[in-house]
Amino acid sequence: MSFSIVAAALLVAVLLWTWRIVKWAWIKPKMMESYLRRQGLAGTPYTPLVGDMKRNINMLMEARSKPMNLTDDITPRLLPLALKMLNTHGKTFFIWIGPVPAVMITNPEHIKQVFNKVYDFEKAATFPLVRLLASGVASYEGDKWANHRRIINPAFHLKKIKNMVPAFYHCCSEVVCQWESLVSDKESPCEVDVWPWLVNLTADVISHTSFGSSYKEGQRIFQLQGELAELIAQAFKKSYIPGLRFYPTKSNRRMKAIDREIDIILRGIISKREKAREAGEAANDDLLGILLESNSDESQRNGMSVEEVMKECKLFYFAGQETTSVLLVWTMVLLSHNQDWQAKAREEVMQALGGNNNKPEIDSLSNLKVMTMIFNEVLRLYPPVALLKRAVNKEMKLGELTLPPGVQVYIPTALVHRDRELWGDDAAEFKPERFREGLSKATKNQVSFFPFGWGPRICIGQSFALLEAKMAMTLILQRFSFELSPSYVHAPQTVMTTRPQFGAHLILHKL
Numbered sequence: 001m002s003f004s005i006v007a008a009a010l011l012v013a014v015l016l017w018t019w020r021i022v023k024w025a026w027i028k029p030k031m032m033e034s035y036l037r038r039q040g041l042a043g044t045p046y047t048p049l050v051g052d053m054k055r056n057i058n059m060l061m062e063a064r065s066k067p068m069n070l071t072d073d074i075t076p077r078l079l080p081l082a083l084k085m086l087n088t089h090g091k092t093f094f095i096w097i098g099p100v101p102a103v104m105i106t107n108p109e110h111i112k113q114v115f116n117k118v119y120d121f122e123k124a125a126t127f128p129l130v131r132l133l134a135s136g137v138a139s140y141e142g143d144k145w146a147n148h149r150r151i152i153n154p155a156f157h158l159k160k161i162k163n164m165v166p167a168f169y170h171c172c173s174e175v176v177c178q179w180e181s182l183v184s185d186k187e188s189p190c191e192v193d194v195w196p197w198l199v200n201l202t203a204d205v206i207s208h209t210s211f212g213s214s215y216k217e218g219q220r221i222f223q224l225q226g227e228l229a230e231l232i233a234q235a236f237k238k239s240y241i242p243g244l245r246f247y248p249t250k251s252n253r254r255m256k257a258i259d260r261e262i263d264i265i266l267r268g269i270i271s272k273r274e275k276a277r278e279a280g281e282a283a284n285d286d287l288l289g290i291l292l293e294s295n296s297d298e299s300q301r302n303g304m305s306v307e308e309v310m311k312e313c314k315l316f317y318f319a320g321q322e323t324t325s326v327l328l329v330w331t332m333v334l335l336s337h338n339q340d341w342q343a344k345a346r347e348e349v350m351q352a353l354g355g356n357n358n359k360p361e362i363d364s365l366s367n368l369k370v371m372t373m374i375f376n377e378v379l380r381l382y383p384p385v386a387l388l389k390r391a392v393n394k395e396m397k398l399g400e401l402t403l404p405p406g407v408q409v410y411i412p413t414a415l416v417h418r419d420r421e422l423w424g425d426d427a428a429e430f431k432p433e434r435f436r437e438g439l440s441k442a443t444k445n446q447v448s449f450f451p452f453g454w455g456p457r458i459c460i461g462q463s464f465a466l467l468e469a470k471m472a473m474t475l476i477l478q479r480f481s482f483e484l485s486p487s488y489v490h491a492p493q494t495v496m497t498t499r500p501q502f503g504a505h506l507i508l509h510k511l
C-alpha cells in the first residue's frame with residue numbers, strides 16, 4: 001500500500017518535471033514564436049534548447065578567423081547573425097538565445113521607449129557567471145535600483161570627479177613616462193603594443209580613485225577580476241551545454257576561489273574604512289569614501305549592507321575599466337590611421353596647455369572640443385558595449401508590435417551607430433566633424449547614438465570616463481606622435497567589450 005503511494009508520488013513528480021521541461025524548452029518558445037510571426041515579424045526557426053547560440057558562436061569564430069582592413073565594417077566580427085538578419089529581413093526581427101526569443105530593434109523611436117520605460121523593460125538576465133563580475137546597481141530593478149542609484153550618484157558628481165583629476169594625472173603620466181623611456185630619443189621611434197599599457201592605466205585609475213591609499217589591494221582585485229573574466233569568456237563558448245556551470249570542473253572551482261579572494265580583500269578595505277569613520281577620521285574623497293558617506297546619510301532601512309557596497313565596488317572595475325581602455329585603444333588606432341585628425345587634436349592640446357610639459361587642469365580638459373568630437377566618433381564606430389539587452393516580463397506595446405512576456409529586447413548599438421539611413425552614406429567613415437555642432441545636431445535629435453546607454457539608466461560613470469580619457473590622450477599627444485606598425489593586425493572582437501584581438505602595435509615617435 002505505502003509502496004504504491006510512494007511509486008505514484010514519484011511518477012507524478014517525474015511527470016510534472018517532464019511537463020515543465022517540455023513546456024520550457026518547446027511549448028512556450030513555439031507559442032512565443034507563432035505570436036511574433038502572426039504580427040509579421042521575421043525570425044530564425046527555433047532549434048530546441050540551443051536556439052541560435054551554437055550558430056552564432058560558429059559565425060563569430062568564422063568571422064574572427066579572417067583578417068580585415070581598418071576601413072572594413074567591424075559588425076560582422078561583433079554581431080554576425082544580427083547583421084545577416086538585418087540585411088535579409090529589415091529593421092526588426094528576432095533570433096533565439098536558447099529557448100528565449102530576442103527581438104532585435106533598430107528604430108530610434110522604439111529604442112527611446114525601451115530605454116525610458118525602466119520599470120517595464122527591465123535588465124535582461126545575463127549569462128549567470130557574469131554576476132560574479134557585475135551585479136550591483138547595473139543589475140537591480142525597480143525601487144532597489146532607484147535607491148542604489150541615488151546613493152551612488154554623489155560619487156560621480158562632476159564636483160567630486162574634479163577632485164580625482166590629480167589621480168588621473170598621476171596614473172596617466174606614469175604610463176607616458178615609461179613610454180618615454182622606451183623611446184630613447186627623437187631619432188629612434190619604438191614599436192609598442194599599447195593595449196596592455198592602456199588596460200593597466202585604466203585599472204590603475206579605478207584602483208586609485210576607488211580606494212585611495214588602499215590602491216595596491218585594488219590592483220590585486222583587478223588582476224583577479226581579469227582572470228575571472230577570461231574564465232567566464234571561455235565558459236560562455238560552451239554555454240549551450242545545459243548546467244555546465246554547476247559541475248565542479250577545474251575552471252569552475254578556480255572561479256569560486258577567485259570570487260572568495262576578492263570578497264576577502266574588499267571586506268578588509270571596507271572594514272578599515274568603517275573603523276576609521278567610527279574613530280572620527282575625515283571621510284576619504286575617493287569613490288568608496290563618498291559612497292560610504294552617502295550610505296551613512298540613509299536611514300537603516302534604505303542604506304546598503306556591506307555585501308551590497310562590495311558588489312558596487314566590484315562593478316566599478318567591471319563597468320569602468322575595460323570600457324575606458326577600449327575607448328583609448330581605438331582612439332589611438334584611428335588617430336594613427338587618420339594622421340590629419342591626430343595633428344588637429346595635438347594642435348588643440350598644445351594651444352589649450354601652452355607647452356609640452358604643462359600639467360592639464362580640469363578646465364583646459366573640459367574645453368577640448370576637437371578631442372570630444374574624436375571620442376564621439378570613436379564611440380560611434382567602436383562602441384565598447386556593442387549590444388544592450390532588456391527583458392519583457394509582461395505584455396508590452398512597442399510601436400505596432402505587441403511583445404509577449406518572456407521575450408527579450410536587444411538593442412544592437414554597433415549596428416544602429418553605422419546605419420546609413422540614420423547617419424548618411426558616409427556612416428562607415430571616420431569623420432569626427434559630424435559632431436562639430438554637438439550631439440543633437442549629429443543625431444538630428446534621434447536616439448541613434450548611445451555608447452553610454454540612454455535614459456534613466458545611462459552610464460553613471462560617463463563624465464568620469466571621458467575626463468580620464470581626455471587626460472590620457474592629452475599627455476600622449478603632448479609627448480608623442482604615433483602611427484600603425486606594419487605588424488598591426490586589425491581584429492576587433494567582443495569579449496564583454498569591443499577589444500582588439502591581437503593588441504594594438506603602434507610606432508611611437510618622441511616629439
Ligand code: HEM
Nearest residue numbers: 137138319320323324327384451452453457459460461465
Ligand atoms: C568609455 C567608458 C564607458 C562606457 C562606453 C560605458 C558604457 C555603459 C553603458 C552602455 C551602460 C548602460 C548599460 C545598459 O543600459 O544596459 C553603462 C552603465 C553603467 N556604467 Fe558605464 N561605461 C563606461 C565607463 C564607466 C565608468 C568609468 C564607470 C564607473 C567607474 C561606469 C559605471 C557604470 C554603472 C554603475 C552602470 C549602471 C547604471 C545603472 O544601471 O543605473 N561606467 N555604462
